Amino acid sequence: MTEKVFKSGFVSLIGRPNVGKSTLLNQMLGQKVAIMSDKAQTTRNKIQGVYTEERGQVVFIDTPGIHKPKHRLGDFMMKVVGTTFNEVDTILFLVDAKEGMGRGDEFIMERLASVKTPVFLVVNKIDEVHPDELLPFIDKYRSKFDFAEIIPISALQGNNVETLKEQIFANLEEGPQYYPSDQITDHPERFLISEMIREKVLHLTRDEVPHSIAVDIEQIKLREDGETVYVSAVVVVERSSQKGIIIGKSGSMLKEIGKRSREDIQALLGSKVFLELFVKVEKDWRNKAKYLKEFGYRA
Ligand code: GDP
Ligand code: MG
Ligand code: K
Incomplete structure (x- = not known):
């Protein structure tokens, strides 16, 4: 009789903005925990998605897109990314098969050069390219970096995502179950709600509003009717x-x-939601340490 081994570990998702990190996380976890957007840098905080099955548990970390820091928030993001690299068991480096290898990808590979953690090259959006284009695309990356695995996928359609899961588990060692099996994220609902609202603002305002906006949730409370959840939030602009x-x-x-955010929040909480939105101008908030702290960015 062979004894069953429970494996566990931490997996970091990295890649340029819009390569499909959040889509992949959602595909693997089967639920909308990371926010998807066609705008860069929707995901500024780490989101830990937890995937549990009989053979083990994988804790996914969705890091912000890597870029050169321009202000203090950028510095903070670089610190998160740098720390993450050395603490995880596997790094999934997502690239976009539809796009060429950009400076951003090279920048990431340069940073990964000194890291000992195994790196998987995950070639996403294969549904968008002809199979003949795939090999030359992969060769370009392979000539620059020694990847532990190379896995082409479509995060959107789910192609090969099971194979990716297999490879992730193959690379993990025996370990504890860090989270209860029904837990898919350790972020409080507050954060998810603020990200849902931020996503709607970015979608609806297109390029007129920069990604530097923040959404601060002031209150989440159950109303006296015992059914409706009251949420008040402030959109902070510069x-x-x-x-x-x-x-x-x-x-x-x-x-x-408000209407679109409410629909998402209702689905998240499973109850009726009354949402009140406010907009506040706060000049240069990104450079104020006070705000970084208030909005949950802890350096
Ligand atoms: P992130 O910035 O890396 O988190 O990227 P997102 O997950 O937000 O995805 C950015 C955009 O790419 C969204 O419009 C997704 O629908 C799209 N996308 C993600 N994965 C795929 C894929 O496998 N195929 C296609 N065609 N589009 C994808
Ligand atoms: Mg994302
Ligand atoms: K995005």
Whole structure:
């Protein structure tokens, strides 16, 4: 009789913005825990998704896109990324098969050069390219870095995601179960709700509002009827022109942001939601340590 071994470990998802990190995480976990957007850097905090099955547990870390720091928030992000690299068991380096190898990919591989953790090259969006294009694409990366595994996938359609899971487990060692099996994220709902609202603002305002906005959740409480959850949130922008865009003509934009956010929050909480949204101008908030702390960025 062979004794069953429970494996566990931490897996970091890295890659340029929009390569599909959040989509992959959601595909693997089967639930919307990371926020997807066609805008860069929706995900600024680490999101830990936890995948548990009989043979073990994988804790996924969804890191922000790597880029050169421009201000203090950038420094903080680089610190998170640097620390993550050395603490995890496997690094999934996602690249976009549809795009060429950019400076961003090279920058990431340069940073990975000194890291001992095994790196998997995960070639995403294969649904968008002809199979003949795949091999030359992969060769380019292989000539620059010694990958432990190379796995082409479509995070969106799910192709080969099972194979990726197999390889992740193959690379893990025996370990404890860190989280209860029904837990898929250790982030409080507060954070997920703020990300849901941020996503709607970015989607609806297109390129008029920069990704530097923040959403601060002020209150989440159950109303006296015992059914409705009251949520109040503040969208923090840097300029009053941005505030105007978010509010829109006689409040129409803010109303739409609220409507769409409420639908997502209701699905998340499984109850009726009353959402109140406010917009506040806070000049240069990214450089104020006070705000970094308030919004949950702990360096
Ligand atoms: P992230 O910035 O790396 O987290 O990227 P997202 O997960 O937010 O995805 C960015 C965009 O790429 C979204 O519009 C996704 O729908 C799209 N995307 C992600 N994975 C795939 C894929 O496998 N195929 C295609 N065609 N699109 C994808
Ligand atoms: Mg993301
Ligand atoms: K994104």
